[in-house]
Amino acid sequence: MLDSGAVRAHFPSLQRQENGRPVIYFDNPAGTQVPVETSRGYLWYLENANANEGGLFHTSRTTDRVIAEARAAMADFLDAASPEEIVFGANMTTLAFHLAHGIGRTLQPGDRIVTTRLEHDANVSPWLALCERGIAVDFIDIDTDDMTLDMESAASVIRRGTRLVAAGYASNAFGTINDVRRLGEIAHAAGALFFVDAVHYGPHGPISVRDIGADLLAVSPYKFFGPHLGVLYGRSDVLASIPVDHVRPAGDTPPHSWETGTQSHEALKALLGALSYLESLGEGEDRRTRLRSAMTRIKSHERVLAERLIGGLAAIPGVRIYGISAPGRFGERVPTVSITMTGLMPAEVAARLGERAIYTWNGNHYAVEPMRRLGVPETLRIGLVHYNTPEEIDRFLDALREIVG
Ligand SMILES: Cc1ncc(COP(=O)(O)O)c(C=O)c1O
Secondary structure: OOOHHHHHOOOHHHHOEEOOEEOEEOEHHHOOOOOHHHHHHHHHHHHHOOOOOOOOOHHHHHHHHHHHHHHHHHHHHHOOOOHHHEEEEOOHHHHHHHHHHHHHOOOOOOOEEEEEOOOOHHHOHHHHOOHHHOOEEEEEOEEOOOOEEOHHHHHHHOOOOEEEEEEEOEOOOOOEEOOHHHHHHHHHHOOOEEEEEOOOOOOOOOOOHHHHOOOEEEEOHHHOOOOOOEEEEEOHHHHHHOOOOOOHHHOOOOOHHHOOOOOOHHHHHHHHHHHHHHHOOOOOOOHHHHHHHHHHHHHHHHHHHHHHHHHHHHOOOOEEEEOOOOOOOHHHEOOEEEEEEOOEOHHHHHHHHHHOOEEOEEEOOOOHHHHHHHOOOOEEEEEOOOOOOHHHHHHHHHHHHHHHO
């Protein structure tokens, strides 16, 4: 297990109290809290290096260095072959629409895109937008008993004419980790590109774009202790082959040709802070190894938290858990858990937990397709990350028990 006290000491907001009660942040899937390394990055950049890129003076040169370092650090975080395979943008959704628009130009009517019924809508709507150009969008179905992908159907849905398979790494509503490596193999066997939405998996485990065979992959640093920002990985040849919108001075060479306008340079410095915090949790000779080791440690630490949370929820009468909940299967999920309560709306429970300084989310979590397929309009989502503690889980379970009566 990680040393919880040492971890939490990095995060000033975790010391916050409301009406004398320590705040419990279980709203993490919508954005995590940040360590001092992240917030100091913002301040340092704005006070010392605030400039546009490419100028022949000190602060601009520093800015160029920040951008280059951020690309290199993200290449290490994602195990990419080169920093030039890292594209920065406003957030994942904006990057996904940008990607879809570019890919759309290379497709013909009748071509197919395959996504899944387990996705956040940011990995659905950008592809549906291409339907008006005659592109078909098909879905890999899910098993609603445990909210996992129906891998049997994957091979038949991903058939000839499929040009892109777009799948999530982990579900932001139900916590399921998908077998992305297998999906990549099936996509490639059909001659399709493989795009992975790794936004929800980002804070929970190590990502290697090469191990899983991702041609393209997106993450959002604000979900893994960093700034509000989106990051797209694209294999060099893949980025070069997609004609995206850009201004002429940006040139035709990725990653610059993919980045529209001026970036948030202060966020890139903050991203470096977040990654150096994560690196400090790992071991190894170089940054890439330390990041991988840190994320592997986080993954095992979180498994223990998931067991305690799900075990506790299962013992409360009137609480229904969606997704993987069988003991022994916690390796197939992250600690993001959706529940409903007999006779109480998720919004009511979230509000009453909020009054007790316990933050959770109610709603569909933008997971439109899975909620529709499940036939449940709203859930209460409890989303843990490595800085949460067993004591917080127990306080939450006590509060929930009291609310559901
Ligand atoms: C799985 C998943 N994909 C995509 C997104 C969209 O990310 P962004 O807010 O960076 O656009 C989210 C945000 O919650 C998400 O959880």
